Amino acid sequence: MGTNRITSRRKFFKASAALIGGTLAVSFMKPLGLMAQTDSDDNTKEKDKLPLWGMGVDIEKCIGCGKCAEACKIENNVPKEPFYFRTWIEQYTVKNDGEVKIESPNGGIGGLSQSVPNEDIFKSFMVPKLCNHCTNAPCVQACPVGATYISPEGVVLVDDTYCIGCSYCIQACPYGARFMNPVTKVADKCTFCYHRISEGLQPACVEVCPTDARVFGDLHDKKSDLVKFLQENPTEILKPHLNTKSRVFYNGLSSEVR
Amino acid sequence: MEEHFQHLYQALSQVDGYIYPNEIDLHWGLMIVLYPYITGLVAGAFILASLERVFHVKVLKPTYGLALLTALAFLLVATMPLVSHLQHPFRSYEIFMTPNSTSAMAIFGFVYLWYLMAVLLLEIWFDYRRDFVIWSKTSKGFKKIFYKVITLGINDIDEKSAKLDDRLGYFITVIGIPSAFLLHGYVGFIFGSIKANPWWSTVLMPIIFLFSAMVSGVALVMLIYMVVNWVRKVDIDMKCLDTIARYLLFILIIDFTLESLDQIHRIYEAEESFDIIRVLVSGKLNITLAVMQVGLGTIFPLSVLGLFQFYKPSEKIRKVFYFLIGGMVLVGIFFMRWNVVIGGQLFSKSLSGFTSFKTVYSGMEGSVMAAVWLILPLLILSFLLWLMPPWKKVAYHE
Numbered sequence: 001m002g003t004n005r006i007t008s009r010r011k012f013f014k015a016s017a018a019l020i021g022g023t024l025a026v027s028f029m030k031p032l033g034l035m036a037q038t039d040s041d042d043n044t045k046e047k048d049k050l051p052l053w054g055m056g057v058d059i060e061k062c063i064g065c066g067k068c069a070e071a072c073k074i075e076n077n078v079p080k081e082p083f084y085f086r087t088w089i090e091q092y093t094v095k096n097d098g099e100v101k102i103e104s105p106n107g108g109i110g111g112l113s114q115s116v117p118n119e120d121i122f123k124s125f126m127v128p129k130l131c132n133h134c135t136n137a138p139c140v141q142a143c144p145v146g147a148t149y150i151s152p153e154g155v156v157l158v159d160d161t162y163c164i165g166c167s168y169c170i171q172a173c174p175y176g177a178r179f180m181n182p183v184t185k186v187a188d189k190c191t192f193c194y195h196r197i198s199e200g201l202q203p204a205c206v207e208v209c210p211t212d213a214r215v216f217g218d219l220h221d222k223k224s225d226l227v228k229f230l231q232e233n234p235t236e237i238l239k240p241h242l243n244t245k246s247r248v249f250y251n252g253l254s255s256e257v258r
Numbered sequence: 259m260e261e262h263f264q265h266l267y268q269a270l271s272q273v274d275g276y277i278y279p280n281e282i283d284l285h286w287g288l289m290i291v292l293y294p295y296i297t298g299l300v301a302g303a304f305i306l307a308s309l310e311r312v313f314h315v316k317v318l319k320p321t322y323g324l325a326l327l328t329a330l331a332f333l334l335v336a337t338m339p340l341v342s343h344l345q346h347p348f349r350s351y352e353i354f355m356t357p358n359s360t361s362a363m364a365i366f367g368f369v370y371l372w373y374l375m376a377v378l379l380l381e382i383w384f385d386y387r388r389d390f391v392i393w394s395k396t397s398k399g400f401k402k403i404f405y406k407v408i409t410l411g412i413n414d415i416d417e418k419s420a421k422l423d424d425r426l427g428y429f430i431t432v433i434g435i436p437s438a439f440l441l442h443g444y445v446g447f448i449f450g451s452i453k454a455n456p457w458w459s460t461v462l463m464p465i466i467f468l469f470s471a472m473v474s475g476v477a478l479v480m481l482i483y484m485v486v487n488w489v490r491k492v493d494i495d496m497k498c499l500d501t502i503a504r505y506l507l508f509i510l511i512i513d514f515t516l517e518s519l520d521q522i523h524r525i526y527e528a529e530e531s532f533d534i535i536r537v538l539v540s541g542k543l544n545i546t547l548a549v550m551q552v553g554l555g556t557i558f559p560l561s562v563l564g565l566f567q568f569y570k571p572s573e574k575i576r577k578v579f580y581f582l583i584g585g586m587v588l589v590g591i592f593f594m595r596w597n598v599v600i601g602g603q604l605f606s607k608s609l610s611g612f613t614s615f616k617t618v619y620s621g622m623e624g625s626v627m628a629a630v631w632l633i634l635p636l637l638i639l640s641f642l643l644w645l646m647p648p649w650k651k652v653a654y655h656e
Contacts, residue, residue, distance in 0.1 A: 085280055088278075102275075129278075138453065142452070144358055145349075176607050178280065182262065258609055
């Protein structure tokens with residue numbers, strides 16, 4: 001009797017283990033791409049034909065008018081409160097004594113003005129910021145459900161219907177480019193105006209810039225304005241030591257900028 | 259929402275230096291402080307139980323069952339703060355359905371499930387199975403039904419089956435130790451792997467989390483053991499209590515050494531982020547780090563427990579100090595989690611300024627809710643102790 005019971009108990013645990021193991025295996029197979037061979041050669045070729053979007057920012061041209069940040073908020077329905085920005089402009093002022101003052105009241109919307117007296121200024125410049133659309137995006141790596149992903153054109157996007165709102169991606173972004181949208185309650189960020197660029201238009205911030213400080217284009221297209229910008233200027237990306245391999249390139253980036 | 263905006267406008271007026279505009283809204287609050295705190299208590303309590311079971315520290319026998327049930331009670335609540343913090347809590351099941359294999363947080367869900375299902379529940383079941391059978395015959399009402407169901411129809415209580423239970427239980431505990439290490443080491447990795455944040459990004463983070471978890475879990479079981487015996491009006495086994503206190507001392511020494519090493523390493527390397535971290539530690543975290551975590555939670559307990567190894571005062575005095583120290587250590591570790599989670603968000607990733615954090619009382623992220631998540635495991639534990647009191651066990655492993 002006892003032996004039979006023990007045997008039945010063994011069977012019970014074996015069956016339970018098989019059930020749990022099976023469920024886990026299926027859960028892991030999907031993200032690892034083991035369930036279906038979707039990445040065929042055809043897809044790879046298709047991907048090569050697609051553009052690879054990027055942006056150049058010419059710090060020497062930016063005048064801090066804030067039109068880009070304003071246009072972005074209107075175009076993308078970003079809450080108008082000064083805590084939510086898909087793009088913003090930072091004003092750097094290096095004083096004669098070496099102290100660096102950084103300001104970005106309301107993300108630069110309405111225009112930035114200088115608060116340091118002229119005689120104390122060593123140099124001053126504006127730095128537009130946005131999502132850097134990293135090749136090695138830490139936010140994409142961190143997202144527990146895969147709601148944030150890199151589109152085939154290299155744009156880092158968020159699936160609003162899938163994001164669970166854990167904020168892990170916001171913690172993982174080194175550039176402060178993400179925020180929790182108080183209306184949709186999902187992570188929000190610059191999409192390079194994906195809805196516009198898919199129609200052959202420019203992102204809203206690029207469109208409104210009066211000095212052409214932002215250059216948007218296809219990194220695959222050797223004749224694009226962006227590729228020309230990269231050829232003609234010594235550009236740098238933000239926080240290169242983090243190996244994010246971002247696709248937003250700055251010309252005239254000073255060492256004070258983080 | 260208006261209230262949230264008001265809160266943010268207030269925070270905006272208190273910004274010191276420059277922070278990225280999206281950083282004014284501090285995303286991880288009290289709930290994420292509680293999450294590693296509670297998980298740590300689970301891992302620590304389990305490891306204390308394993309000392310008795312696997313390493314045969316027989317003097318700890320009176321706390322074995324208590325430690326296991328404590329681990330279970332807290333584990334059942336461990337994910338609650340996480341889920342209640344989510345903006346879309348009803349989508350949380352997606353972590354299991356479509357986990358992103360590169361995400362530390364996604365894999366934690368599976369580590370948690372493994373620990374709950376494959377380790378803790380099984381170990382407790384094997385430990386109690388014979389008692390469930392015996393109790394199902396002697397009890398009445400709800401208890402009788404519960405015991406009957408929980409035996410899963412396996413009613414043999416002969417020597418042979420008891421031996422099998424014991425062997426399987428032992429085997430699961432052996433697997434359980436690395437699992438407990440994995441559970442809490444992993445929580446540390448969730449923070450330690452964020453390269454964007456220099457306060458979190460250290461390879462020592464998982465191991466610091468692990469040892470601080472052991473410290474808090476051992477302190478919690480020590481306190482619960484004292485309280486339970488006091489409620490039951492049963493004498494405390496001083497040999498057992500002294501041994502727990504000695505283990506607490508050893509683990510505290512390791513924990514303090516690791517955390518000091520982390521800080522010394524930061525100070526000596528003095529990387530780019532060092533300037534702002536120095537201001538953070540000496541300013542914003544002054545009270546919570548220097549006073550609560552280090553002074554109250556570490557130095558004082560270390561000194562008293564160290565002294566007791568050389569000079570043993572009367573039992574009565576020892577009990578008072580053990581009780582005090584247990585509480586202090588628990589407060590200290592809570593503030594250790596606070597300093598990691600909140601501290602890591604107080605300074606900007608631009609390394610040029612600070613934001614502020616203010617606890618709110620109400621809402622899903624408020625201190626009332628936090629109190630609920632801390633009291634609930636104690637209520638669950640009381641229920642479990644009523645349902646399956648370790649001191650009434652007939653069967654006991656070797």
